């Protein structure tokens with residue numbers, strides 16, 4: 377490429393020096409240079425201006441050593457070379473301009489390429505059975521300015537940028553105690569209680585439980601303290617956003633949960649949201665085709681429907697990605713606009729409903745947790761405790777979500793799995809009384 381650029385200028389130096397011929401040759405050379413500058417910008421990009429200067433100086437030296445020429449002729453040649461030098465300077469200016477345009481173009485290309493890198497490079501499809509779409513989104517860049525005080529706490533508490541988080545006010549003090557006692561017993565260090573009132577903050581402090589108390593002047597928090605369950609649920613999604621913005625993955629946990637193993641040893645971490653299910657068997661937990669029958673339709677009486685039991689919005693692992701944060705924003709937004717909505721229903725609708733006319737669905741990847749490892753209390757009391765094999769397996773957690781008498785059932789779970797009391801689960805009915 378460099379040769380193409382140097383060629384014309386070199387040739388101007390090698391000619392026999394007769395005024396008009398030289399001028400013509402140089403003009404042609406300059407013209408060629410311009411043409412090449414336009415059509416071969418990459419060549420210009422790599423050749424340095426110093427090379428061109430050298431060519432011109434060499435020509436001057438040869439002019440000075442020519443024998444048998446009148447001084448008039450030499451002067452003429454000199455003035456011609458001044459003109460050529462000026463043209464050369466002009467050409468260099470053009471080169472600089474083209475180079476600058478090229479640089480800007482390269483920058484634009486670079487930006488596009490960076491976007492491609494984020495979205496995944498363009499590839500041809502690999503052979504049948506070997507293609508695999510993306511489900512793991514890149515994480516956001518941590519932004520400490522969102523909440524520097526929380527950032528400091530998380531630096532101490534989190535492990536591998538992961539933390540269990542529970543919100544609690546004084547209404548759930550007894551359950552919270554069973555909750556953190558089980559966590560301590562398993563030996564999980566990375567957990568944090570968001571204390572919604574002073575009482576819980578003091579309770580955590582006196583029990584050596586990591587906690588984070590919100591600033592009292594934060595608007596949404598005062599709503600949560602005076603408001604009911606739904607206001608607290610809305611607050612949950614607002615606060616979670618800060619954790620994700622700080623770059624942490626959160627295992628959000630209700631307090632009616634007993635920990636029996638470290639959940640961080642049982643996560644896949646391949647999806648935006650990884651959640652426990654309210655399902656109680658393979659079909660209800662993982663999805664199935666529920667055939668709806670409409671006999672009046674005759675030949676087409678069977679309509680196939682996709683069914684899955686909802687995700688439990690009281691226990692899910694959420695990675696700090698854009699789709700995750702969008703999910704939190706959408707749920708919090710809807711909870712504030714629709715005060716009578718149930719946070720778990722909203723959470724699931726946002727996660728699962730596809731885009732359709734007038735609606736843009738969320739495109740977050742999701743994974744259902746193993747319902748025997750992350751067990752709800754329906755699975756435990758309806759199935760597991762009566763099954764000789766299943767009752768021997770130790771779940772990771774048990775969530776007493778299906779029963780209103782949470783506290784005694786939590787204690788029974790602790791007695792059964794931790795204290796070896798075989799009969800601890802027996803007194804309770806499958807459902808509520």
Ligand SMILES: *[C@@H]1O[C@H](CO)[C@@H](O)[C@H](O)[C@H]1NC(C)=O
Pocket residue numbers: 658
């Ligand atoms: C449920 O699914 C698991 C894994 O997906 C499988 O190993 C098991 O056999 C299934 N159980 C039933 C009853 O289909």
Ligand SMILES: *[C@@H]1O[C@H](CO)[C@@H](O)[C@H](O)[C@H]1NC(C)=O
Pocket residue numbers: 763764765
């Ligand atoms: C328990 O496991 C054994 C051995 O795999 C099997 O023979 C038995 O049928 C199982 N019992 C139940 C209740 O599933």
